[in-house]
Amino acid sequence: MEAAAIRSLISHLPSPTSPKSSTADHNLLLSVKLPKPYSKRRCNAPVRVSLENDGDKSKNTYGAIELQRLVDEYPYEFNSKDSPSLPRPLTSTQLSNLASEGSRLRVAYQGVRGAYSESAAEKAYPNCEAVPCEQFDTAFEAVERWLVDRAVLPIENSLGGSIHRNYDLLLRHSLHIVGEVKLKIRHCLLANRGVKLEDLKRVLSHPQALAQCENTLTRMGLVREAVDDTAGAAKLVAFHKLKDTGAVASTTAARIYGLNVLAQDIQDDSDNVTRFLMLAREPIIPGTDKPFKTSIVFSLEEGPGVLFKALAVFAMRNINLTKIESRPLQKQALRILDDSTNGFPKYFPYLFYVDFDASMADQRAQNALGHLKEFATFLRVLGSYLVDSGMA
Numbered sequence: 001m002e003a004a005a006i007r008s009l010i011s012h013l014p015s016p017t018s019p020k021s022s023t024a025d026h027n028l029l030l031s032v033k034l035p036k037p038y039s040k041r042r043c044n045a046p047v048r049v050s051l052e053n054d055g056d057k058s059k060n061t062y063g064a065i066e067l068q069r070l071v072d073e074y075p076y077e078f079n080s081k082d083s084p085s086l087p088r089p090l091t092s093t094q095l096s097n098l099a100s101e102g103s104r105l106r107v108a109y110q111g112v113r114g115a116y117s118e119s120a121a122e123k124a125y126p127n128c129e130a131v132p133c134e135q136f137d138t139a140f141e142a143v144e145r146w147l148v149d150r151a152v153l154p155i156e157n158s159l160g161g162s163i164h165r166n167y168d169l170l171l172r173h174s175l176h177i178v179g180e181v182k183l184k185i186r187h188c189l190l191a192n193r194g195v196k197l198e199d200l201k202r203v204l205s206h207p208q209a210l211a212q213c214e215n216t217l218t219r220m221g222l223v224r225e226a227v228d229d230t231a232g233a234a235k236l237v238a239f240h241k242l243k244d245t246g247a248v249a250s251t252t253a254a255r256i257y258g259l260n261v262l263a264q265d266i267q268d269d270s271d272n273v274t275r276f277l278m279l280a281r282e283p284i285i286p287g288t289d290k291p292f293k294t295s296i297v298f299s300l301e302e303g304p305g306v307l308f309k310a311l312a313v314f315a316m317r318n319i320n321l322t323k324i325e326s327r328p329l330q331k332q333a334l335r336i337l338d339d340s341t342n343g344f345p346k347y348f349p350y351l352f353y354v355d356f357d358a359s360m361a362d363q364r365a366q367n368a369l370g371h372l373k374e375f376a377t378f379l380r381v382l383g384s385y386l387v388d389s390g391m392a
């Protein structure tokens with residue numbers, strides 16, 4: 001999508017989930033790197049698209065055509081009773097059809113081409129148009145402002161555990177979880193051609209990747225430096241033709257940025273799996289025909305046994321919990337505005353994120369959450385989605 005097209009879209013499309021919407025439209029400046037093939041010239045100057053709307057609609061001469069094209073391409077049903085620009089919630093069947101029909105969903109991810117998140121996007125939505133973003137907030141905002149259809153978010157890793165910052169993002173934004181993908185992560189040590197292992201002094205990568213290769217990198221005596229994403233590290237090493245610095249990234253990143261693979265499978269445990277979440281503006285309508293999982297977040301009054309009582313609502317209905325994560329109070333993350341607060345912020349001491357093995361279409365899940373709601377001080381369903389049981 002070209003800059004002018006993005007500009008015209010942003011000036012015409014509503015952003016119903018963004019509380020900042022109309023007044024902030026002209027102030028918004030997203031930095032979106034376009035997903036075009038890598039070239040040396042582009043490496044130094046990632047394409048930045050200013051999404052400022054200067055308010056002069058007459059300048060968007062093909063805005064209406066762009067909007068029409070977006071509507072034509074939009075794979076969702078439209079309900080004549082509703083506003084024509086509001087899609088119905090996606091069903092899980094529609095979601096799987098999207099993949100098989102090869103519709104070009106636009107999926108935002110944090111990082112540059114060759115990042116693991118890009119692979120996760122492609123695994124979830126084959127044939128999608130993966131859109132690299134500088135930061136997670138940019139990816140979320142791109143969905144909220146209808147520039148893309150989905151965002152992909154790494155949430156936990158089998159070696160490193162939960163990615164806490166990303167849990168906080170789930171709450172700060174109002175996107176819905178519509179899918180999950182588990183990806184086997186195989187890290188490599190990459191370097192420029194002609195550079196040998198003994199030439200290297202330091203290594204760059206995403207903090208999670210560095211942590212996952214901790215033992216190997218220590219054994220190699222390499223100083224670690226964190227950057228935004230694994231592929232970004234590879235790109236930096238390649239672009240600056242660094243001789244004493246390597247990158248921890250995938251073989252895909254090695255191929256894209258023309259680096260040599262000095263060592264393969266350098267993660268400390270061969271079973272290194274990262275779970276990614278797929279996020280959308282609308283929830284999917286869950287089914288009961290296939291294995292579904294539901295993610296919720298809630299808070300409780302303080303007191304003895306309250307967490308026990310909360311978890312018992314699932315146990316007594318024979319609902320299996322697959323994950324529980326607690327997060328401390330963070331004013332920014334926990335300034336929750338929902339219908340029940342009438343627009344006034346509420347603050348909670350702790351939040352509990354729970355994943356359980358049941359669909360919201362399952363009466364047991366409805367009953368469990370109805371029960372939890374009786375004593376929880378806050379409860380939000382983040383999404384019900386198909387379980388990813390395959391690994392790739």
Ligand SMILES: O=C(O)C(=O)Cc1ccccc1
Binds near residue numbers: 114
């Ligand atoms: O940096 C990347 O490539 C990412 O997508 C984040 C990440 C880092 C390490 C393991 C899995 C995902």
